[in-house]
Amino acid sequence: MAEQKLAAEVRTEFGKGFARRARMEGRIPAVIYGHGAEPIHITLPAKATTLAVRVSNALLALDINGEQHLALVKDIQRNPIKQIIEHLDLLTVRTGEKVTVDVPVHLTGEVAPGTAYNQEMTVVSLEAEATHLPTAVEVSIEGRTAGQHIHASDLVLPTGSTLLADPESLVVNISEATEESTEEASEAAAE
Numbered sequence: 135m136a137e138q139k140l141a142a143e144v145r146t147e148f149g150k151g152f153a154r155r156a157r158m159e160g161r162i163p164a165v166i167y168g169h170g171a172e173p174i175h176i177t178l179p180a181k182a183t184t185l186a187v188r189v190s191n192a193l194l195a196l197d198i199n200g201e202q203h204l205a206l207v208k209d210i211q212r213n214p215i216k217q218i219i220e221h222l223d224l225l226t227v228r229t230g231e232k233v234t235v236d237v238p239v240h241l242t243g244e245v246a247p248g249t250a251y252n253q254e255m256t257v258v259s260l261e262a263e264a265t266h267l268p269t270a271v272e273v274s275i276e277g278r279t280a281g282q283h284i285h286a287s288d289l290v291l292p293t294g295s296t297l298l299a300d301p302e303s304l305v306v307n308i309s310e311a312t313e314e315s316t317e318e319a320s321e322a323a324a325e
Contacts, residue, residue, distance in 0.1 A: 137195040138186035142176040164222035166205050191235045191267045227264035237268050243276025250311040259298040268292035280310045
């Protein structure tokens with residue numbers, strides 16, 4: 135995944151009042167921490183930041199007063215009603231450094247007729263280089279029959295990634311379709 139470049143401004147004010155004013159000016163308060171350094175309190179442009187963090191594990195290249203920082207989004211606080219970003223927690227990373235991330239599991243294909251699948255794991259923990267984070271792990275269920283299972287050890291991981299989850303963890307379970315789900319599918323097709 136490519137890093138998103140953003141211009142950040144150091145902030146010296148804190149608290150709710152400052153945060154509200156910053157958001158009204160189109161800025162998002164954030165803090166960068168990690169590697170034993172003192173936290174850096176900044177504000178980021180709201181629109182560009184919102185677009186940059188739409189993907190999971192977004193890597194940001196921040197320009198703070200001419201100084202470059204690489205940071206990984208660790209936490210996003212959103213307004214529960216409006217869903218706008220209110221604050222970001224960023225973890226500073228270095229090029230070549232390995233980090234632990236949770237990556238979504240995407241299923242591709244269709245199971246064999248008369249079967250159904252249940253996705254047990256929607257995300258999997260991986261260790262990957264900070265500048266080459268995978269966006270997803272794809273799992274093919276094409277033609278799988280009842281009784282087949284896909285475990286974490288069966289996943290084809292992106293190059294440079296290491297599985298941190300238990301290799302015996304069940305990712306997808308394929309079973310016989312129940313009569314109820316078959317009837318619902320034929321009713322949906324009739325409509």
